[in-house]
Amino acid sequence: MASTHYVGQTPGISELLGEGQPRYFYALRRTENGTLFFAKIDQLKDTDTVTVNNPGASADDFTEFEYGVDFFDGRIELDHSRPYDNLQWDQYRWDNKNAYYYVNEQGELVVRINQAYQYEASQVVNGAGAGNNNGGNGY
Numbered sequence: 001m002a003s004t005h006y007v008g009q010t011p012g013i014s015e016l017l018g019e020g021q022p023r024y025f026y027a028l029r030r031t032e033n034g035t036l037f038f039a040k041i042d043q044l045k046d047t048d049t050v051t052v053n054n055p056g057a058s059a060d061d062f063t064e065f066e067y068g069v070d071f072f073d074g075r076i077e078l079d080h081s082r083p084y085d086n087l088q089w090d091q092y093r094w095d096n097k098n099a100y101y102y103v104n105e106q107g108e109l110v111v112r113i114n115q116a117y118q119y120e121a122s123q124v125v126n127g128a129g130a131g132n133n134n135g136g137n138g139y
Helices: 013-017
Strands: 024-030 036-042 091-095 099-103 109-113
Touching: 024 099, 036 099
Parallel strands: none
Antiparallel strands: 024 036, 024 091, 099 109
């Protein structure tokens, strides 16, 4: 197990995550009624977690989750069904940029880079539910 005690200078991001490895994990999903859920995980915060597969038969799990590898195929194009019944997210990506996603007044998904966005309380729905420790926030 790696030690969290250091002698000398505090290590930089490259020493903590690995050279060229992304810091942030972003994930999107939508419900059948159209609510959009979003999760943002900062790997440098030890309190952030993400659920990849929800409980269920292992045959319905997404087994190709890899650190640093993006995934955009959570819905089948023809009928928008989900190819992996247990997969929590329709899409996810990794990045070093600190991004803030939100839905604007025109209903468009917008991203701000390194510029915080204050979400209105009426826009946020906690997505946590039974068997789901990280449902993200719904908009």
